[in-house]
């Protein structure tokens with residue numbers, strides 16, 4: 840449970856309390872109306888500022904995520920561009936998998952570059968024992 844005893848009363852609560860204690864009897868109806876409008880405006884402005892702040896934070900977060908993602912993708916592309924796609928014994932480092940549609944997907948185990956069969960350089964097509972998957976023949 841939240842303990843509100845030490846919480847600073849809002850302007851609205853103060854007005855209600857003042858009204859209950861008869862203090863607002865010294866205010867004219869116009870003055871009360873003006874005070875109410877002032878309080879409502881204050882509330883709306885505070886809400887608006889909070890909204891704007893949240894939006895700005897969300898935008899900065901999204902920008903940071905997009906930047907991070909692009910940097911990671913670039914790093915991946917750089918690695919793939921410099922990868923021989925071969926093991927130390929010079930055999931292809933690739934493995935393949937037949938999809939349900941029976942097309943051969945090939946991936947390098949060093950850099951995770953992917954090919955579908957016809958895109959893969961012939962010398963990098965994995966040997967039969969390195970091919971699996973549901974459509975394997």
Ligand SMILES: [Zn+2]
Nearest residue numbers: 922924947950
């Ligand atoms: Zn590779």
